[in-house]
Every structure is written in structure tokens, then in C-alpha cells.
Amino acid sequence: MRPSPETADNALYLHQAGPEPRFPPFERDGRTGIAIVGGGLTGLSTALHLAEAGHDVTVLEAEVPGWGASGRNGGQLNPGLKFNPSWFLEHFGEAQGRKIVDFAWSTVEETATLVERLGIDCGMRRCGTLRAATSEREAEAVRASYEDMRAHGMPLKWLDKADLAAETGHEVYHSAFLDPRGGEVNPLQLSRGLADAAAQRGAALHGASRVTALRRAGDGWELETNGATLRADRVLVACNGYADGLVPGLRQAAVPVFSSALASNPLSGSLAKTVFPSRRVLYEAGLVTVYYRVDPDGHLIIGGRGPMRPSSAASGMTAVANRAVELWPELAGHGWKHAWNGRVSITKDHLPHIHAPDTGLLIAYGYNGRGVALATALGQHLAAALADRSGASDLVIPPSSMRKIPFHPFWPIGVKAAVTFARLRARLLR
Numbered sequence: 001m002r003p004s005p006e007t008a009d010n011a012l013y014l015h016q017a018g019p020e021p022r023f024p025p026f027e028r029d030g031r032t033g034i035a036i037v038g039g040g041l042t043g044l045s046t047a048l049h050l051a052e053a054g055h056d057v058t059v060l061e062a063e064v065p066g067w068g069a070s071g072r073n074g075g076q077l078n079p080g081l082k083f084n085p086s087w088f089l090e091h092f093g094e095a096q097g098r099k100i101v102d103f104a105w106s107t108v109e110e111t112a113t114l115v116e117r118l119g120i121d122c123g124m125r126r127c128g129t130l131r132a133a134t135s136e137r138e139a140e141a142v143r144a145s146y147e148d149m150r151a152h153g154m155p156l157k158w159l160d161k162a163d164l165a166a167e168t169g170h171e172v173y174h175s176a177f178l179d180p181r182g183g184e185v186n187p188l189q190l191s192r193g194l195a196d197a198a199a200q201r202g203a204a205l206h207g208a209s210r211v212t213a214l215r216r217a218g219d220g221w222e223l224e225t226n227g228a229t230l231r232a233d234r235v236l237v238a239c240n241g242y243a244d245g246l247v248p249g250l251r252q253a254a255v256p257v258f259s260s261a262l263a264s265n266p267l268s269g270s271l272a273k274t275v276f277p278s279r280r281v282l283y284e285a286g287l288v289t290v291y292y293r294v295d296p297d298g299h300l301i302i303g304g305r306g307p308m309r310p311s312s313a314a315s316g317m318t319a320v321a322n323r324a325v326e327l328w329p330e331l332a333g334h335g336w337k338h339a340w341n342g343r344v345s346i347t348k349d350h351l352p353h354i355h356a357p358d359t360g361l362l363i364a365y366g367y368n369g370r371g372v373a374l375a376t377a378l379g380q381h382l383a384a385a386l387a388d389r390s391g392a393s394d395l396v397i398p399p400s401s402m403r404k405i406p407f408h409p410f411w412p413i414g415v416k417a418a419v420t421f422a423r424l425r426a427r428l429l430r
């Protein structure tokens with residue numbers, strides 16, 4: 001198979017996860033109970049749970065399972081969503097709001113339990129997530145989140161500048177909260193582990209199978225790929241930031257922003273002691289988020305905004321590289337061994353969405369850059385909705401209608417302007 005120009009061939013994880021697994025293309029007409037379009041964490045976790053419950057399920061992935069954001073992200077397992085728990089209770093009402101909060105803040109626990117149950121070797125560690133404020137103004141928002149989550153009984157800890165300096169090895173931040181439930185994982189190994197587990201339980205997984213048409217056929221659906229037709233009773237579309245024109249309007253319902261990541265040469269000697277010594281995972285507050293961790297092999301993996309096109313050159317990711325040296329000047333000249341980027345799906349309201357536009361069709365996407373635990377944990381809920389003919393009505397994230405974002409074709413310009421503005425604002429407020 002010819003690699004797509006968006007393949008992250010310089011991603012660290014490709015060197016750690018061993019040879020690419022083989023999943024044959026779907027090439028002969030067939031039928032299945034439930035078809036899943038997209039083999040990322042959303043699709044794979046759903047397939048696994050369906051196969052475990054004895055359902056006939058087929059995954060059609062355009063490249064290879066784990067190829068998208070799921071196999072190339074920052075590997076941070078961060079509990080929760082962008083807004084505070086109280087916001088969900090206010091906006092969705094007590095009962096539904098509570099359901100969303102309970103789900104979203106337990107996704108890391110759910111993911112860890114699943115990984116342990118399946119015995120997936122993916123370097124998972126529950127090391128805790130730090131959410132750091134880079135300015136006094138940001139500290140107010142981070143503190144408000146902290147207070148809100150504490151009021152909902154969550155086990156967070158507040159860190160002031162001195163505590164944080166001991167954790168990070170630098171004095172750049174104002175303050176932070178620590179959520180001890182967070183963690184890290186090798187995301188490609190997690191994706192491949194889920195794919196293997198699903199296949200072992202009877203799911204049919206196909207790579208090199210881009211679905212080029214999806215249409216209603218009687219009570220069910222027909223999907224076309226590689227000139228063959230797959231008939232299915234129900235379908236899940238799980239393409240997130242890589243959604244193409246398969247479902248009209250889906251690509252325009254979110255902005256597929258690129259996130260860039262760099263991995264350093266392994267840290268050793270004094271660098272290993274001074275660069276992020278606490279070995280937790282951290283993401284900065286603010287619009288232009290920088291996130292980082294040091295993996296078990298000693299690579300500093302740091303990510304943030306970069307080119308809004310596919311790239312695997314560290315030279316194009318200067319904003320992230322410069323930020324790393326701003327945090328730890330001793331890193332200057334240490335070298336970036338791996339560079340890659342991928343698409344995250346940013347929705348207008350910054351919330352994940354599930355659509356159920358027709359009988360037997362579900363669409364799940366829009367994790368807004370925090371889908372590792374979320375998508376993995378959502379799989380069992382999507383599986384339950386797909387398995388049950390009554391569908392999506394009881395889902396943990398209530399189905400919404402699909403809405404196109406105005407001026408969508410101009411998103412690269414909009415993102416560039418927003419990033420420039422946010423950087424400027426952050427600089428002025430520092």
C-alpha cells in the first residue's frame with residue numbers, strides 16, 4: 001500500500017511499536033451486523049466491545065488501524081472535558097449533566113481498567129496530570145476549575161509556584177492543579193492492542209479500505225470500498241479529524257486542526273534529572289496549549305501548534321521547540337529525534353459530539369485534542385447503542401444535530417489568526 005502523504009512516518013511511536021500489523025483490504029462483497037468506518041480508538045474500542053458481546057462487526061480503515069490521531073498523539077490520559085463539572089449540570093440539567101461528568105472524569109480509570117483486563121502492553125502509567133497556568137490571569141481560571149472539581153469531590157491538589165518548580169524543573173509557571181487520576185500511554189501500542197484484541201474476539205478488521213460511499217439500502221446500509229460492497233444493519237462513522245466527504249456536512253461540522261509533536265533524543269545524565277523530574281504529564285492552560293511528558297524511554301515528547309499541513313520535519317515546528325528551550329534552557333542543542341503532526345477535531349462548542357442522523361447510523365467525533373481516554377472509554381457506550389435497536393437515545397453524550405461551521409473553507413486562516421492573537425495575548429499578560 002502506498003503511504004498517504006499524511007502518514008506520520010517520523011513519529012517516535014512507529015519505532016517503539018514494532019512492525020506494522022497486517023489487516024487485509026476489504027475486496028469482496030459481504031455483509032456484517034455492524035460496520036465501523038475508521039480504525040482509531042473510537043472505532044477500535046467500539047469494535048472490541050461489540051465483538052466481546054458476540055456481535056458481527058467489521059472495521060473499514062482507510063490506511064491501517066491506529067494510523068490517525070490515535071496512533072500519533074501526545075499519549076496523555078487526561079480526565080474530564082474542557083468545561084468544569086458545574087457547567088455541565090447547568091447546561092444539561094442535573095441528571096444528564098451528572099451522567100456526562102461521571103463519564104468524562106472517569107475515562108482514564110475506564111481506559112486503565114480495559115488495558116489491564118486485555119493485558120495490552122502499552123506503557124500505561126497513572127502518573128497524574130498537571131494543568132499549569134502560565135500567567136496570573138490564567139491562574140484564576142485554573143484555580144476556578146480546581147475549586148469546581150474539588151466541590152464535586154474530585155481528588156485534586158493545588159500547586160503553587162515553588163511546588164511546581166520542583167515538579168517541572170523550571171520556574172516559568174504561575175501555579176497548577178494536579179489530578180492524580182491522569183496518566184500516560186504509548187498511543188500506537190494502545191491502538192494496536194485494541195485492534196488485536198478486537199480481532200481475537202471475532203471482529204473483522206480491514207486496512208487500505210477507504211469507504212467511498214455510504215447509502216441506505218432497505219432497512220440497513222451499504223458501504224463501498226475497493227470496488228466491493230459491504231451490507232450492514234448499522235453503521236458507526238468514527239473518522240474524527242480525518243473525516244472526508246463520506247457523510248454530507250460532517251467535514252464542515254468541525255475544524256481539523258493540526259497538532260505538532262517533537263520527541264527529543266533520550267534524556268540522560270543531568271538532563272534526565274532537570275527536565276520534568278516528576279515524570280507526570282502536563283498541559284498548559286490557554287488557547288495555544290503546549291503539552292508534554294517524558295516517556296519511559298526518556299524521550300521528552302512535547303507538542304502544540306505548528307504547520308497547518310502534514311509535516312514530519314522538526315525544522316517546521318519551531319514554536320514547540322522554542323517553548324521547550326524556554327522551559328529548560330539546558331535543552332538547547334540536545335536535538336529533536338522525531339517530529340510529526342496529525343489532525344485533531346475541534347468543534348464550535350469545544351464538546352465531543354454524537355449524531356444519529358438516520359436509523360442505524362451513528363457518528364462520533366470532536367474530542368478537541370483530548371480523545372485518548374475519552375474515545376477509548378466511549379467505545380463501550382457506542383457499542384451498547386449500536387447493539388440495541390433502540391439506538392442512541394440513552395447515550396452518555398446526548399446526540400445532537402450536525403451543524404456546519406460558517407466559513408469552514410477558510411479554517412487554516414482562522415486558526416492562524418487565532419493562534420497569533422492568543423500568543424500575543426499570552427505575551428502581554430505574562
Ligand SMILES: Cc1cc2nc3c(=O)[nH]c(=O)nc-3n(C[C@H](O)[C@H](O)[C@H](O)COP(=O)(O)OP(=O)(O)OC[C@H]3O[C@@H](n4cnc5c(N)ncnc54)[C@H](O)[C@@H]3O)c2cc1C
Pocket residue numbers: 037038039040041042043060061062063064066067068069070071072073074075076077078209210211212238239240241242243244246258259260261291303340341342343344345364365367368369370371372373374375
Ligand atoms: C499530535 C496530536 C497530539 C494529541 N495529543 C493528545 C493527548 O496527549 N491526549 C489526548 O487525550 N488526545 C490527544 N490528541 C487527540 C486524540 O489523539 C484524538 O482525539 C483521538 O485519537 C481520536 O480518535 P478517533 O478514533 O476518533 O480518530 P482517529 O484516530 O483520527 O481515527 C480516524 C480514522 O478514520 C480513518 N478514516 C477517515 N475517513 C475514512 C473513510 N472514508 N474510510 C475509512 N477510514 C477512514 C482515518 O484513516 C483514521 O485512521 C492528540 C492528537 C494529535 C494529532
